[in-house]
Amino acid sequence: MTSPRPPLLLIVGPTGVGKSAIALELAGRWGGEILSADSIQVYRGMDIGSAKASAGERARIPHHCIDLCEPDRPFSVAQYRERALRALEEISSRGRLPIAVGGSGFYLKTFFAPTVDSLAIAPEIRHRVEKIFQDSGLPGLLRELDGLHRHPPRCLDRANARRVMRALERCLASGLELDALRDRFRALPHPCAGHAIRTLLLERPSTSLRPILAERIGAMVRAGLVDEVLSLRRRNFEANPSARCAVGYRQVLEFLDGKMARAALEEKIFAATWSLVRRQRTWFRHQLPIDRRMELADAWADSGAFAAQWVRENGPALRQLLEM
RNA sequence: GGCGAGAUAGCUCAGUCGGUAGAGCAGAGGACUGAAAAUCCUUGUGUCGGCGGUUCGAUUCCGCCUCUCGCCA
Numbered sequence: 055m056t057s058p059r060p061p062l063l064l065i066v067g068p069t070g071v072g073k074s075a076i077a078l079e080l081a082g083r084w085g086g087e088i089l090s091a092d093s094i095q096v097y098r099g100m101d102i103g104s105a106k107a108s109a110g111e112r113a114r115i116p117h118h119c120i121d122l123c124e125p126d127r128p129f130s131v132a133q134y135r136e137r138a139l140r141a142l143e144e145i146s147s148r149g150r151l152p153i154a155v156g157g158s159g160f161y162l163k164t165f166f167a168p169t170v171d172s173l174a175i176a177p178e179i180r181h182r183v184e185k186i187f188q189d190s191g192l193p194g195l196l197r198e199l200d201g202l203h204r205h206p207p208r209c210l211d212r213a214n215a216r217r218v219m220r221a222l223e224r225c226l227a228s229g230l231e232l233d234a235l236r237d238r239f240r241a242l243p244h245p246c247a248g249h250a251i252r253t254l255l256l257e258r259p260s261t262s263l264r265p266i267l268a269e270r271i272g273a274m275v276r277a278g279l280v281d282e283v284l285s286l287r288r289r290n291f292e293a294n295p296s297a298r299c300a301v302g303y304r305q306v307l308e309f310l311d312g313k314m315a316r317a318a319l320e321e322k323i324f325a326a327t328w329s330l331v332r333r334q335r336t337w338f339r340h341q342l343p344i345d346r347r348m349e350l351a352d353a354w355a356d357s358g359a360f361a362a363q364w365v366r367e368n369g370p371a372l373r374q375l376l377e378m
Numbered sequence: 379g380g381c382g383a384g385a386u387a388g389c390u391c392a393g394u395c396g397g398u399a400g401a402g403c404a405g406a407g408g409a410c411u412g413a414a415a416a417u418c419c420u421u422g423u424g425u426c427g428g429c430g431g432u433u434c435g436a437u438u439c440c441g442c443c444u445c446u447c448g449c450c451a
Binding site: 069092093094103104128129130131132133134135157158159160161163168169170171173175211213214215216217220221223224235236239294295296297298299300301302303304325326327328329330332333334336337340341 | 409410416
């Protein structure tokens with residue numbers, strides 16, 4: 055049974071290409087709602103540095119999956135997945151066009167494939183693994199993990215302590231070897247089975263993206279990024295590693311702690327942003343099924359009314375993509 | 379002007395008790411099961427400031443020069 059529900063339009067691309075502006079424009083024209091796929095916009099108070107949609111924009115077009123939790127409370131893909139799928143159902147049941155927009159690859163993948171298993175990890179196991187890591191580091195974790203296997207598991211980045219910890223937790227919680235867990239994981243059902251998904255990748259040449267990012271970072275600092283971090287600090291956001299380590303926020307914290315000169319701030323944020331862009335591009339190349347790739351011309355800056363004109367010119371092609 | 383310190387990879391620097399060099403960052407590629415804007419892996423030939431001298435051999439020692447940074451006049 056095929057549903058008459060509208061397809062999900064996914065707009066992905068590296069940070070700063072202009073996804074949001076275009077998505078807003080499309081949503082306005084086509085009766086859509088925005089579903090954010092951004093691992094930082096989920097935190098309340100992290101507004102400037104995550105380039106969150108303004109209150110005005112949000113009043114005009116409904117936005118979902120933004121401001122889902124307090125900045126001191128870690129949020130995970132698992133939670134995102136739940137909220138995003140629920141939002142997707144809501145939007146489609148109203149007959150509106152869901153437009154998912156974002157640059158967080160792992161979050162975006164949640165629409166296409168299983169990203170987490172449903173294995174519950176008991177707190178005792180979590181603490182035990184944590185303790186092994188504290189006492190004997192990565193080698194200790196690997197010793198423990200290998201002890202649970204007849205052959206050392208191959209499908210694991212053994213240099214990545216965070217991954218090894220998660221793997222060990224899952225093995226301890228399930229009593230299964232890593233390969234068995236992976237097979238079971240891969241057999242999980244498609245998360246959005248009922249939806250047609252169309253993915254649009256927006257790109258622009260690095261020579262055009264770099265100056266846009268540099269300009270945008272300057273604008274963020276001028277708009278009060280440092281004050282935003284000060285106020286987040288009062289809300290204890292440093293207790294949350296994913297918030298505290300976010301691009302821009304991490305560098306401002308270093309500056310506030312005297313580990314970095316004010317003069318170096320924007321340059322360091324730029325460097326971190328650019329390595330994010332590179333990881334995003336790698337992810338989009340290999341991890342997401344892209345239906346259509348469109349490169350924005352140099353002339354389209356990430357500001358002003360460029361989106362309206364771009365959509366006027368490219369709307370028909372996108373229509374076609376949706377009706378495919 | 380005098381004294382001192384320095385000049386090595388795009389940047390910050392290490393090093394070679396004389397046998398033509400290596401880290402971090404940046405850059406490029408990659409991985410990805412609950413922090414993913416995170417975490418991790420791979421990837422480094424550059425007149426070792428210039429010119430001479432000593433030496434089988436100098437980026438390394440010596441002299442001169444150029445530039446930079448201190449301190450003193």
